[in-house]
Amino acid sequence: MSLWFWVIVACVIGFLTKLLGYLLPRKWLTNPRVARVAGILTIGLLASLTIANTVATGQQLALDARLGALVAAAIALWLRAPFLVVVIVGAAAAAGLRLLGWP
């Protein structure tokens, strides 16, 4: 039930954030420092989520098949593959490495 609660909280905050942009006076958000923080926050969070999903298992660091998925996805992106193909390549790399005996 608690998970449901936070799902709804995330949704409400998400919508209010979007709506805020339509309601606030323009000069508040055109402040270059605010725009820079929003942009850098996006990069930082996505980088953090990427690496956390690659090497973290709970509070432990582990090098396993997910590392292969990261490398394979990077190659696919470098070759300009579309998003869905990148995701499939990542899954295939992890599944394939596990078949070969990687944890």
Next chain:
Amino acid sequence: MPTRLRDSPGARVGLSIAIATGLYGISFGALSVASGLDIWQTAALSLLLFSGGSQFAFIGVIAGGGTPVAAASAAALLGIRNAIYGMQLNALLHPRGWRRFAAAHVTIDESLATSTGQSDPLEQRRGFWVAGVGIFVLWNAFTLVGAFAGDALGDPKRWGLDGAAVAAFLGLLWPRLRSREAGAIAVVCALATVVAVPFVPPGIPILVAAVVAAAIGWFGSPRAPEGEGLEPDIDPYRGGDSPGRSTSAAGDT
């Protein structure tokens, strides 16, 4: 001169971006179920949160064993750029009444990019609504497809779904790494995460990285280009060999 809707360059770009983006709802649906949310919670995120990055952030934290509070926080922080988009689109489209609420809900990377890539006000409006509403419909439909398919797969690790999550986050990050500064920020935040993992509960390392990123943004060099990293996940105007986004009128006239 106003064109008919079927000849509209804005609507055409919007439709193609809707199909390309809507399809990857499949990966969100499958990953969400694999990370432990049920089908209804998965559907609720796509229907009500409707912001790809934030949705992936939520399930990414849950999958790593983080608390729902940390998941919601990560999703909220990643949604902050939508406030900037909302402000830009408000200045561009001036929606009134109920349309303002509908416009806010379909304000995402792709609808912003489709709209701002057009120069004619009518086409900006058409591009925004066709991309926004089109992605909303398809993203929700394909989320359900992915959720049911993922549910039927059994052990998510056997199918490499944890690897798919890694690839999905890298895919969201990649288009934002156009400058050297962006790459450096990504490396610093990734390092901060790895260092924090053994010392704090799951999910919190992501919030540590958020603090580091916000500090870099706030105190960092004001010479850095404004709006760095606010690029969309998918570039509607990518074509041929030009990697950058076209700011001129339609791509296919």
